[in-house]
Amino acid sequence: MAETHGHEAHGHDAHAHHEEGWFTKYFFSTDHKMIAKQYLFTGMLLGAVGAYFAYVFRMQMAFPNKPVPGYGLVTGADYNSLVTNHGAIMIFWVAMPVLIAAFGNFLIPLMVGCDDMVFPRINRLSYQIFLLSAIVLAASFFVQGGGFGGAWTAYPPLSAKAEYSLTPLGPTLWLAAVALEFVAFLLGGINFVTTAMNSRAPGMKAFDIPMAVWMIVIASILFMCSVGPLVAGAVMLMFDQQVGTGFFDPDRGGDPVLWQHLFWFFGHPEVYVVLLPALGFVAEIITVFSRKRLFAYKTVLYTTIGTGVLSFFVWAHHQFIAGIDPRMANVFSVTTVLISIPIAEMMFVYIATMFGGSISFSVPMLWALAFIVEFLLGGVTGIFLGASGADIYFHDTYFVVAHFHYTFFPIAIIGTYAGLTYWFPKMFGRHMNEAVNKVHFWVTITSFNGIFLPLFILGSAGDHRRIFDYSNFPELSQPWMQDMRVFATVCLLIMLAAQPLFLVNFFYSMFKGKKAEANPWNANTLEWQCPSPPPHGNFSPLPEVYRGPYEYSAEGRDQDFWPQNSPT
Amino acid sequence: MAETNTIRARPVKGPPIIQSEVFAMIIFVFADVMFFAGFISAYALVGARAPVGWWPPPGDPALPVAAAGGATVALLLSGAAVFYAGWAARSSLANAVRPLGVALALAVGFLGYQVFEFVRLLGVGFTLQSSAHGGFFYTMVGAHGLHAMSAVAVLAWAMRLVAAGTLSPGAFGAVRLYWYFVVLLWPAIYLTVYL
Numbered sequence: 219m220a221e222t223h224g225h226e227a228h229g230h231d232a233h234a235h236h237e238e239g240w241f242t243k244y245f246f247s248t249d250h251k252m253i254a255k256q257y258l259f260t261g262m263l264l265g266a267v268g269a270y271f272a273y274v275f276r277m278q279m280a281f282p283n284k285p286v287p288g289y290g291l292v293t294g295a296d297y298n299s300l301v302t303n304h305g306a307i308m309i310f311w312v313a314m315p316v317l318i319a320a321f322g323n324f325l326i327p328l329m330v331g332c333d334d335m336v337f338p339r340i341n342r343l344s345y346q347i348f349l350l351s352a353i354v355l356a357a358s359f360f361v362q363g364g365g366f367g368g369a370w371t372a373y374p375p376l377s378a379k380a381e382y383s384l385t386p387l388g389p390t391l392w393l394a395a396v397a398l399e400f401v402a403f404l405l406g407g408i409n410f411v412t413t414a415m416n417s418r419a420p421g422m423k424a425f426d427i428p429m430a431v432w433m434i435v436i437a438s439i440l441f442m443c444s445v446g447p448l449v450a451g452a453v454m455l456m457f458d459q460q461v462g463t464g465f466f467d468p469d470r471g472g473d474p475v476l477w478q479h480l481f482w483f484f485g486h487p488e489v490y491v492v493l494l495p496a497l498g499f500v501a502e503i504i505t506v507f508s509r510k511r512l513f514a515y516k517t518v519l520y521t522t523i524g525t526g527v528l529s530f531f532v533w534a535h536h537q538f539i540a541g542i543d544p545r546m547a548n549v550f551s552v553t554t555v556l557i558s559i560p561i562a563e564m565m566f567v568y569i570a571t572m573f574g575g576s577i578s579f580s581v582p583m584l585w586a587l588a589f590i591v592e593f594l595l596g597g598v599t600g601i602f603l604g605a606s607g608a609d610i611y612f613h614d615t616y617f618v619v620a621h622f623h624y625t626f627f628p629i630a631i632i633g634t635y636a637g638l639t640y641w642f643p644k645m646f647g648r649h650m651n652e653a654v655n656k657v658h659f660w661v662t663i664t665s666f667n668g669i670f671l672p673l674f675i676l677g678s679a680g681d682h683r684r685i686f687d688y689s690n691f692p693e694l695s696q697p698w699m700q701d702m703r704v705f706a707t708v709c710l711l712i713m714l715a716a717q718p719l720f721l722v723n724f725f726y727s728m729f730k731g732k733k734a735e736a737n738p739w740n741a742n743t744l745e746w747q748c749p750s751p752p753p754h755g756n757f758s759p760l761p762e763v764y765r766g767p768y769e770y771s772a773e774g775r776d777q778d779f780w781p782q783n784s785p786t
Numbered sequence: 787m788a789e790t791n792t793i794r795a796r797p798v799k800g801p802p803i804i805q806s807e808v809f810a811m812i813i814f815v816f817a818d819v820m821f822f823a824g825f826i827s828a829y830a831l832v833g834a835r836a837p838v839g840w841w842p843p844p845g846d847p848a849l850p851v852a853a854a855g856g857a858t859v860a861l862l863l864s865g866a867a868v869f870y871a872g873w874a875a876r877s878s879l880a881n882a883v884r885p886l887g888v889a890l891a892l893a894v895g896f897l898g899y900q901v902f903e904f905v906r907l908l909g910v911g912f913t914l915q916s917s918a919h920g921g922f923f924y925t926m927v928g929a930h931g932l933h934a935m936s937a938v939a940v941l942a943w944a945m946r947l948v949a950a951g952t953l954s955p956g957a958f959g960a961v962r963l964y965w966y967f968v969v970l971l972w973p974a975i976y977l978t979v980y981l
Contacts, residue, residue: 336806404817408810415809416802442813446820450828453925463914463921465828471843471918473832480824 248338249754254324255645256345261316264352268307271300273714280700280707282687295384297686298367299359305370306392309488310399311352313630317495318441319348319403321637322410322434324645328745328752329428331419331761331783335409344405351398358391366392369684371481374466374474378458390459397452400445407438419744419783421763425515426782428743428767432519433498437491440526444487451480475540482533489625490529494522496633497564500586503640504568505768506741507583508575509778512768513567521567525560532557538609547606554604561597565590576771580739581655585636588663589628596624599674614684617677620670627666635659635720642724643738647751648731654723661716668709672702740779743767747783807956808963815967818933822971825926826978832918842919847912849923849980850903857899858976861934864892865969868941872962879951882958886945889965893938900931923979930968930975937968 247253270288277284278292285291292300323341327334335341359365363385368377372389380386414427414435454465455477464470466477505512512518534542534550568590577583599621602608612618642650673681681694688695688703737746748757761783769780804812833841867889874881904924914924944961947953 337810340810404814408813411813412806412810416804416806439813442817443820446817446822447824447827450821450824453929454828454921457914457921457925461914463925464918465832465921467918471832471836471840472921473835473918476828476831479831480828483824 246342248334248342250323250327250335250338250341251645251752253341253345254320254322257315257323257348258320260349260352261312261320264307264311265316268304268312269714269717271304271307272710275300275304276707276710278686279688280704282689292686294686295364295367298369298684299365299388301684302367302369303355303359303365303392306396307355308626308630309370309492310396311355313492313626314399314403315348316634317492317630317637318410318434318437319344319406321430321495321499321641322406322438324641325745326410326413326431326434327417328644328748328756329431329743330414330417330422331744331757331763332413332417333755333757333760336412336417337409340405341409344402344409347398347405348402351395351402354391354398355395358388358395361385361387361391363388371485372455372477373481374455374458374477378455378466380459390456393452393456393459397449400449403438403441404445407442410438411435419761419763422782425519426763426766428498429501429512429515429518430495430498433494433501433522436522436526437494440487440494440529441491444484444491444530447480448484451477475537475542478537478540479533482536483530485536486533487526487529490525492629493625494526496589496629496636497522499633499637499640500568500589501571502741502743503582503586503636504571505770506640506739507580507586508572508577509770510571510575510768511770513570513573515766515768518564518567521560521563525557528553528557528560532604535604535606535609538606539613544606551604551606555601558597558601558604565594565597581650581652581659582636582640584656584659585632585639588659589632589636592624592632592663592666593628596621596626596628599624611680612677614682615677616673616681616683619683620673620677623670623673627670631662631666635662638724640739641745642727643734644745644750644752646728646731647734647749648727648729649734649738650727650731651723654719658716658719658723661719662713665709665713665716669706669713672706676702737781740777742769742779742781744782747781805956805959807954807960811960811963815963818967819971822926822929822975825922825929826974829922829926829978832922843917846917846919847907847910849907851980853899854903854976854980857896858972860892860899861896861969861972864889864896865966867892868962868965868969872958875948875958879948879953883945883949886941886948890938890941890945893934893941897931897934897938900927904928926975926979930972933968933971937965941965 244252244256247256274286274289274292275297277286277289278297283291323335363383366372366377366383366385366388368383368389372393376382377389383389414431418427454463457463458465458467458472464472466472466474468474501512501518531553532550534546535554538547538550599617603612603618603621639650639655642648676699679699681699682691685691685694688700734750736748736750738750739746744757744761744763745752747761762785763782764785765780765782767782771778772780802809867885871882871885871889874885904927907923912920912923914921940961944953944958948958
């Protein structure tokens with residue numbers, strides 16, 4: 219998207235002096251909906267890059283040392299860089315911008331019933347810094363020695379010394395990109411929280427706020443509480459790389475494990491930062507397509523806050539084999555397993571919401587249900603890793619890889635597809651083709667399980683991650699293990715081949731789809747009470763709110779929905 | 787840029803509990819507090835892991851506790867001056883100009899002292915690279931110094947608008963809050979690094 223903007227901007231410079239020139243409208247807009255789309259398309263483009271990286275290194279794993287079509291021969295350094303940047307891109311440049319920034323920008327002003335963010339120009343700056351961070355990241359692939367290959371966790375000394383990383387500028391540019399990305403989300407998050415706090419429609423009390431807004435706001439707060447120490451660590455690591463300080467160098471009184479603490483103090487809450495928006499979307503979708511009130515609204519809200527607080531006390535479960543005190547490991551095992559209570563509670567609440575409802579299996583509902591099933595698998599396998607004894611065996615095996623993909627894929631991919639298929643009519647004023655989306659859904663979900671279920675088995679057999687070529691490890695390259703790797707890779711190819719179904723449908727429907735009415739799903743929340751797509755300024759007149767967001771199938775009404783802004 | 791086309795979310799049903807600018811600054815300051823908490827806990831962790839008697843490393847020069855203490859007092863006084871400015875502005879914004887000027891002068895004095903101290907310590911061979919201790923000293927004190935510089939720039943901008951009488955109460959509140967953050971952060975760093 220970045221480059222498209224740049225090129226087209228040149229061609230349209232002549233129009234820039236108009237009130238709504240192309241460049242002004244699509245690049246310098248302060249409209250929250252346009253900024254949401256900028257984030258969305260940038261995130262989708264980077265998602266394609268991340269998927270391409272996964273394709274290349276999975277091909278290397280299945281068919282070692284054969285040229286990969288569309289890439290060529292994968293060297294060890296290439297492999298490390300691809301794995302590192304796949305992880306970093308998918309979390310920082312896909313999950314964050316799409317789930318929080320794109321949906322947060324689009325939904326918050328519409329769902330709380332106001333005309334824009336409180337600080338529209340800070341919002342615009344947020345996207346511009348984000349775009350810059352993506353460009354810096356892209357630049358890091360092309361410096362001498364190639365991109366950074368020290369894993370997305372960037373542990374020193376591998377990330378701190380050019381002698382080890384073999385790329386003098388790669389790690390620094392990578393860190394700079396991550397830091398810029400954090401600045402962008404800090405600015406965005408300030409807007410989200412302030413807007414939800416101060417600009418709600420008259421009558422909208424705290425418990426009338428739709429769950430999606432609550433979740434994005436709480437996620438933003440979690441992000442802002444956790445990101446500071448990592449930025450401090452990033453400054454120290456960058457100094458170690460480029461200035462020659464010794465923060466993480468034991469020879470000069472530093473401590474390499476210090477980075478792990480700073481990183482994971484951010485890194486674990488970050489999981490919840492991206493999880494919560496997805497949970498919020500699922501809450502909206504499940505209530506609408508079950509025609510039922512959200513079961514235990516306040517419980518969900520307090521549970522979410524509790525999860526957020528607890529997520530700050532679990533970080534060291536990533537470091538059980540890093541030489542931390544075993545007594546501390548016990549404490550972190552307990553806190554880690556405790557966090558499964560609120561998450562399980564949320565799963566039960568969603569199931570209880572559906573219970574007895576009149577469920578329609580529309581495409582968004584299918585994605586929402588798939589989210590619950592797949593995320594449950596991810597959560598349950600996390601218990602094995604949270605127990606410090608079991609983790610000593612499982613640490614850094616493919617079990618871990620399968621586990622966090624069973625959490626992050628539902629969050630970043632399923633959550634995004636759920637949100638996109640649900641809010642597409644509102645975003646673009648048109649409908650997508652249901653049949654094509656259903657085919658896309660079933661192929662994607664089936665192949666996703668085909669990729670990662672075998673990795674649980676491989677990981678239980680001791681298959682170590684971050685190995686570029688298994689042929690040097692006879693016990694890890696037995697025929698059955700290699701067969702499983704090939705199976706997983708073939709499933710990945712199927713999944714990637716299915717994505718154009720969605721993308722073609724998405725871009726075709728944006729211009730040629732069936733026109734959508736204002737409220738195609740008969741939903742209650744405010745964003746469905748303005749035209750599709752919403753005009754500049756969203757509502758006219760601005761709405762007033764009379765009730766909570768989930769009054770479905772209320773007794774004594776002809777309609778089974780009851781919009782928040784309807785006086786009677 | 788079509789600024790005329792920029793719409794702001796309107797505050798509805800009377801004034802909000804906390805003005806948006808102040809609220810945004812509270813969030814920003816909180817994130818920044820966590821940034822420095824990261825440094826302070828990193829410093830404590832590395833110090834705790836060092837062998838007894840090796841933190842700070844014996845070869846490093848003694849830090850000027852008393853002189854830096856004097857600078858600390860100057861910075862705290864500047865915080866008091868900004869507090870007084872906010873109080874004086876209640877009756878008339880023009881009353882705030884002079885205390886803001888005093889605060890600016892004190893903060894510039896603080897920054898000047900710090901430059902002097904950095905030059906002196908660098909002169910005796912205490913550098914970013916000389917040890918992890920040196921790295922922490924310059925990074926933490928320097929990070930606070932950069933915050934202080936930005937606070938001085940923002941306060942100078944605010945003073946100009948106060949003199950012109952055009953600064954909105956929300957923006958003034960946000961600027962003062964940032965100043966208090968920079969002022970109150972310093973004792974925490976002073977206690978960690980110097981003592």
